Structure formats: C-alpha cells, structure tokens
Amino acid sequence: MHNPDHSQDVTAGEVLAPYLHARAADFLRGLRLHTESVSDTAGAEEAARTLRGAARRIGGTLHTFRPLLDTAWADQLRTELAWLSGTLALEQACTSRLVRLVDALSRLSSGGGPVPTARGTEGGTGLTVGAARAGALLERQLTLARTRAHSASLQALGSARFHAIADAVALLASEVPLGPAGSAPAVEVIDAPAELAERRLLDAVAALPLSRAAHPYNADALALAAGEGQDAPWHQTRLLLRLHRYATEALHTGGEPDSHLYEAARALDRHRDAAEAATAAATAARTPRIAPATAYALGVLHADQRHEVEAARFAFQHAWHRTTAPVVS
Amino acid sequence: MHNPDHSQDVTAGEVLAPYLHARAADFLRGLRLHTESVSDTAGAEEAARTLRGAARRIGGTLHTFRPLLDTAWADQLRTELAWLSGTLALEQACTSRLVRLVDALSRLSSGGGPVPTARGTEGGTGLTVGAARAGALLERQLTLARTRAHSASLQALGSARFHAIADAVALLASEVPLGPAGSAPAVEVIDAPAELAERRLLDAVAALPLSRAAHPYNADALALAAGEGQDAPWHQTRLLLRLHRYATEALHTGGEPDSHLYEAARALDRHRDAAEAATAAATAARTPRIAPATAYALGVLHADQRHEVEAARFAFQHAWHRTTAPVVS
Numbered sequence: 245m246h247n248p249d250h251s252q253d254v255t256a257g258e259v260l261a262p263y264l265h266a267r268a269a270d271f272l273r274g275l276r277l278h279t280e281s282v283s284d285t286a287g288a289e290e291a292a293r294t295l296r297g298a299a300r301r302i303g304g305t306l307h308t309f310r311p312l313l314d315t316a317w318a319d320q321l322r323t324e325l326a327w328l329s330g331t332l333a334l335e336q337a338c339t340s341r342l343v344r345l346v347d348a349l350s351r352l353s354s355g356g357g358p359v360p361t362a363r364g365t366e367g368g369t370g371l372t373v374g375a376a377r378a379g380a381l382l383e384r385q386l387t388l389a390r391t392r393a394h395s396a397s398l399q400a401l402g403s404a405r406f407h408a409i410a411d412a413v414a415l416l417a418s419e420v421p422l423g424p425a426g427s428a429p430a431v432e433v434i435d436a437p438a439e440l441a442e443r444r445l446l447d448a449v450a451a452l453p454l455s456r457a458a459h460p461y462n463a464d465a466l467a468l469a470a471g472e473g474q475d476a477p478w479h480q481t482r483l484l485l486r487l488h489r490y491a492t493e494a495l496h497t498g499g500e501p502d503s504h505l506y507e508a509a510r511a512l513d514r515h516r517d518a519a520e521a522a523t524a525a526a527t528a529a530r531t532p533r534i535a536p537a538t539a540y541a542l543g544v545l546h547a548d549q550r551h552e553v554e555a556a557r558f559a560f561q562h563a564w565h566r567t568t569a570p571v572v573s
Numbered sequence: 574m575h576n577p578d579h580s581q582d583v584t585a586g587e588v589l590a591p592y593l594h595a596r597a598a599d600f601l602r603g604l605r606l607h608t609e610s611v612s613d614t615a616g617a618e619e620a621a622r623t624l625r626g627a628a629r630r631i632g633g634t635l636h637t638f639r640p641l642l643d644t645a646w647a648d649q650l651r652t653e654l655a656w657l658s659g660t661l662a663l664e665q666a667c668t669s670r671l672v673r674l675v676d677a678l679s680r681l682s683s684g685g686g687p688v689p690t691a692r693g694t695e696g697g698t699g700l701t702v703g704a705a706r707a708g709a710l711l712e713r714q715l716t717l718a719r720t721r722a723h724s725a726s727l728q729a730l731g732s733a734r735f736h737a738i739a740d741a742v743a744l745l746a747s748e749v750p751l752g753p754a755g756s757a758p759a760v761e762v763i764d765a766p767a768e769l770a771e772r773r774l775l776d777a778v779a780a781l782p783l784s785r786a787a788h789p790y791n792a793d794a795l796a797l798a799a800g801e802g803q804d805a806p807w808h809q810t811r812l813l814l815r816l817h818r819y820a821t822e823a824l825h826t827g828g829e830p831d832s833h834l835y836e837a838a839r840a841l842d843r844h845r846d847a848a849e850a851a852t853a854a855a856t857a858a859r860t861p862r863i864a865p866a867t868a869y870a871l872g873v874l875h876a877d878q879r880h881e882v883e884a885a886r887f888a889f890q891h892a893w894h895r896t897t898a899p900v901v902s
Contacts, residue, residue: 351795353797460887461887529865537868544797547875547876551792
C-alpha cells in the first residue's frame with residue numbers, strides 16, 4: 245500500500261487533497277448537469293449517477309482517512325453524503341430491479357417447447373399466462389416505487405439540506421479540513437488507515453463460507469427462510485470492498501486497477517441485486533387476491549433469483565481467489 | 574472391450590449364457606420373494622426391486638446381443654420385460670418423488686430466520702403456510718398415484734402375461750436360445766454388439782451440451798418452457814449408459830467397475846428424478862382452487878427442482894470426464 249512517491253516532506257493532507265478535490269469537482273459537475281437537465285431524463289440520470297459516485301467516494305475517503313481529517317467535519321459531511329447517495333440510488337435501483345425481473349420472467353417462460361409437464365402446451369399456457377400477469381404486477385409495483393423514489397430525489401435535490409451539502413463540497417474542492425495528523429509526513433501516517441480498511445475487508449471475506457460457495461449448486465441460497473441472515477455478511481463485504489477500492493484510488497491515483505478485484509466487486513453487486521429482486525418477487529406474491537397462476541410464476545421467479553444469488557457467490561469466490569491486491573503489506 | 578479369456582474354442586453363446594442364467598435366477602428369486610411376502614411391505618418392495626433389476630438386465634442383454642440370439646424370441650421377451658419393469662417401477666417412483674419433494678420443501682422453508690423480505694417474519698409465515706399446504710397437496714396427489722401404481726403392480730404380477738414371462742425366464746435359467754452367430758467363436762462375434770452399444774452412448778454424450786453444463790449456474794435448465802425438449806437427450810443418454818453398463822457386466826463378470834461411470838449414471842438418475850419432481854410440482858400447481866400461497870410455494874419448488882436438474886448435468890459432465898471406460902477399443 246506504501247507509495248514510494250511520498251517523499252519525506254509531503255504531508256498526508258497533500259496526498260489526500262488532490263483526490264478529494266477531484267471528487268468534489270465531479271460532484272459539482274453532477275450538480276451543474278442536474279440544473280441543466282430539468283426536462284431531459286437521460287441527462288437527469290447521468291447527473292444523479294455522477295452525484296452518487298462522487299458522494300460515495302468522498303464519503304468513503306472521509307471514513308477511511310478520518311484519523312487524518314477534522315473528525316467533526318468529516319463525520320458530519322459523511323452522514324449527509326450517505327443520506328444523499330442513498331436517496332439518489334433508489335430510483336435507479338427500482339428501474340434495474342424491474343429490468344432484471346422482467347428479463348428473468350421472459351427467460352423462464354421462453355424456450356419454444358411446452359413446459360416440462362405431461363400435459364404439454366396446456367402447461368405452457370399456464371406458465372405463460374402466470375408469467376405475463378406476474379410481469380404486469382411487478383411492473384405496477386416497481387413503477388410506483390420508482391415514481392416515489394423519483395419524487396424523493398427531486399425533493400432532496402431541492403432541499404436546504406442538499407444545498408448545505410453542496411456548499412460543503414464546494415469548499416472541499418479547494419480545501420480539505422485536516423486534523424493534526426494530516427500535517428504529518430504522509431510516509432508516517434497514511435498507510436495505517438488504508439491498511440485498516442483492507443484488514444476489515446480481509447476479515448469479512450475470511451468469515452464468508454467461500455469453500456462452500458466454490459462448490460457449485462450447493463443450494464445454500466435456496467434456504468429461503470434463512471435468506472436475510474445468510475445474505476448480510478456478503479452485503480457487508482460488498483461495502484468493505486468498495487471502501488478498500490476507494491482507498492486504493494485515493495492513494496494510487498495513476499495505478500492499474502486489479503481486474504479480478506473489480507470482477508469480485510461486480511459479483512457482490514449482482515449478489516445484492518439478485519437478493520433484492522428475489523425479495524421484490526416475494527413481496528409481490530403477498531399482494532391480496534392474486535391468481536394462483538400469478539403466485540406460481542412469482543414463486544418460480546423468487547427461486548430463480550435466489551439461484552442467481554448463489555451464482556454470484558460462486559463468481560465472487562472465483563474472482564477473489566485470483567485477486568492480487570488483498571495482501572497487507 | 575475384448576476379454577482375453579475368450580479362447581478360440583469358446584462360443585459367443587457360452588460367454589453370454591452364464592450372465593443370462595444368473596440374471597434369470599435373480600428373477601426367479603424375486604418371484605419367490607414376491608410369493609412369500611403377501612402381507613410384508615418391505616419384502617414386497619425387495620421382491621419388486623429384484624424382479625425389476627433382473628428384468629432390466631435380461632432385457633438390456635437381449636437388446637445389445639440380439640445379433641447372437643434367436644431374434645424373434647429375444648424381441649418378444651424384451652418387449653414383455655420392458656412392460657413388466659416399467660409397471661413395477663411406477664410405485665417406487667411415486668414414493669421417491671414424494672420424498673424428494675417433501676425434503677426440498679422442508680429445506681426451502683427452513684433456516685431459522687425470516688424469509689428474505691422487508692416484512693420479516695410475516696413473510697416467513699407466508700412461505701411456511703404455503704409450503705405446508707403444498708406438501709399436503711403433493712402428498713395427496715402422489716399417494717393416490719402410488720396406490721394406483723401398487724394396484725397395477727399387483728394386477729400385473731397376477732396376470733397371465735406375467736406368468737408367461739416367468740415361464741420364459743425359467744427356461745432362460747438353463748438354456749439361452751441362440752441364433753446362428755451365437756455358435757461362432759466368441760472372439761470373432763461378441764465384441765461388435767458391445768462396441769455398438771458403447772458407440773451409441775459416446776455419440777449421445779457427444780451431442781450433449783457438456784461444455785455448457787460444465788459452466789456452473791448457466792440457468793439452462795431454468796428455461797422452463799423448453800423443459801421437456803432440453804431434457805430428452807439426457808434421458809436418452811441415461812438409457813444408453815445403462816445398456817453399456819449391462820453389456821460390460823455381461824462380458825467382464827469379475828471386473829472392477831469404473832466408479833466414475835457409476836457416478837455419471839447416478840447423476841443421470843438424479844437428473845431424471847429432479848425433472849420428474851419438477852413436473853409433479855408444476856402439475857400440482859394446476860390443481861383448481863388452490864390458494865395463491867400454495868401456488869407460490871409450488872413455483873419455488875418447481876424452480877428448485879430445475880436447479881437440481883442443472884446440478885445433475887454439472888455432476889454428470891464432471892464424472893464423465895473422469896471415466897476411463899468409454900474408449901472404443
């Protein structure tokens with residue numbers, strides 16, 4: 245993790261500042277994009293993505309390198325950025341969840357031939373009808389959720405709370421409020437926080453049932469009643485891997501990223517998306533007065549997405565064992 | 574495939590006869606067991622298993638080595654044995670299907686925690702109730718099917734058709750009706766039919782999407798509407814693998830069986846069982862007037878068993894690539 249370029253007279257603040265300045269500039273660019281794209285959906289999405297990405301990176305850096313910063317300032321801004329990126333993420337999450345579920349339904353109910361039943365095409369029709377109704381139900385529910393998320397985003401971006409964040413980030417674009425350790429030579433103080441972030445990631449991964457996940461078709465993720473409990477450590481690892489990646493970005497701004505680590509991160513994103521899509525299918529199945537065929541298709545969809553959860557765990561362990569980065573120096 | 578023990582003066586009939594005599598003796602032992610176990614369920618099951626195993630092996634041998642046998646006799650007896658083993662297999666199939674589905678439901682709905690939903694235990698209760706009802710429905714349907722299969726078995730075993738088979742097998746226990754080639758030296762004529770059986774197996778395996786199956790979580794088996802069509806080549810391979818195994822048994826009676834080939838065969842059995850269990854879940858879901866929660870649990874179960882189908886394909890290709898036997902000499 246130690247960067248040989250940090251000469252003795254470069255302070256920790258001088259190492260972190262360029263990264264934080266650049267992410268703050270990204271944030272302000274996102275804000276401009278947002279202001280300019282009032283009636284432009286694609287522009288508004290791009291603006292939200294830029295704001296979220298910058299907010300996550302700034303928040304992550306404030307979290308990891310907190311010992312070097314003005315901690316009261318860092319904690320406060322981090323809390324606010326977490327609120328903002330969480331609020332902005334919801335709309336996109338609803339959209340991608342709907343796309344994922346509709347794609348899965350179409351994959352499940354397509355194939356040309358009859359469903360695997362003795363009744364032939366009659367059964368095929370049953371699943372096709374159920375899948376179409378399930379798709380319509382999910383579309384209704386997730387579109388409603390997305391509309392609500394969209395309103396919440398707009399409301400957030402127009403709020404005094406957001407303007408206070410934007411002001412703080414605008415200041416960050418030119419100056420980073422440091423703590424006493426921020427003025428110490430980088431070579432002495434900057435590696436420890438980054439190594440702690442890495443250690444937390446390694447510990448979280450070590451606690452995952454990776455050798456079990458490496459055994460394909462273990463059906464672990466299909467123990468539906470154990471769902472939330474068994475998913476949590478993977479979700480937590482996803483957040484820790486993100487913090488580790490941002491810390492690496494902050495310290496090695498020009499370095500070549502580890503493609504396996506990126507792949508591992510993508511697998512954990514997929515794990516989260518599939519788990520949430522499975523939940524959405526289960527939630528839709530509890531809608532009162534749905535037809536049995538609809539409930540049936542939602543059950544198939546739920547199990548299918550849990551199958552995807554298991555597949556993502558398999559992909560994660562595969563990528564993780566190929567990463568080179570996670571070795572504490 | 575060529576057995577070095579076949580000296581020039583041993584005829585093909587002399588090589589096949591001990592195997593057919595022994596399997597015919599097994600059949601007659603099964604018949605005796607059946608007669609002695611009128612009110613003994615375990616004994617009756619053992620009798621049916623013994624009769625089926627012997628009938629399949631005799632039928633397979635008559636099929637593979639048909640060119641060496643009295644073909645009219647072989648074709649006729651083979652047809653009758655196929656009817657018998659098919660009839661006797663149904664009851665056991667219903668029992669094991671029910672066990673498989675009830676086990677899967679219990680695995681799916683257990684785990685201690687809530688189901689993966691935002692509603693927590695409420696959702697857990699929903700799946701638990703649905704799983705219990707689905708289990709009761711499947712039990713009702715499969716118990717009824719099993720009772721019918723049991724009656725059909727008893728009727729078959731009391732029929733004139735069965736007694737004619739038993740007479741034919743009793744003759745086979747002491748004499749094998751050969752064709753002209755059956756009197757030829759074994760070394761000249763016995764390998765070709767066994768190699769044809771092997772060639773058919775190799776061709777069937779070569780046509781399977783094995784490299785796709787080797788890629789875990791490909792979700793191929795979850796294209797539910799394509800179910801029957803995509804399963805058929807695997808089911809066909811299962812039958813050809815069985816014929817190949819019986820031919821090997823007939824020619825190398827003392828040899829060590831290839832454990833990987835046995836494992837591959839077991840994987841294809843599991844493939845068939847899971848595919849049929851998935852069909853049973855889909856069929857149950859079309860029962861009129863079931864509750865949505867029941868239909869939902871059956872949908873989860875259906876997808877779960879298709880996941881098992883995919884897992885069995887993965888297991889097959891894994892075992893197959895480790896087999897040593899399937900190389901044509």
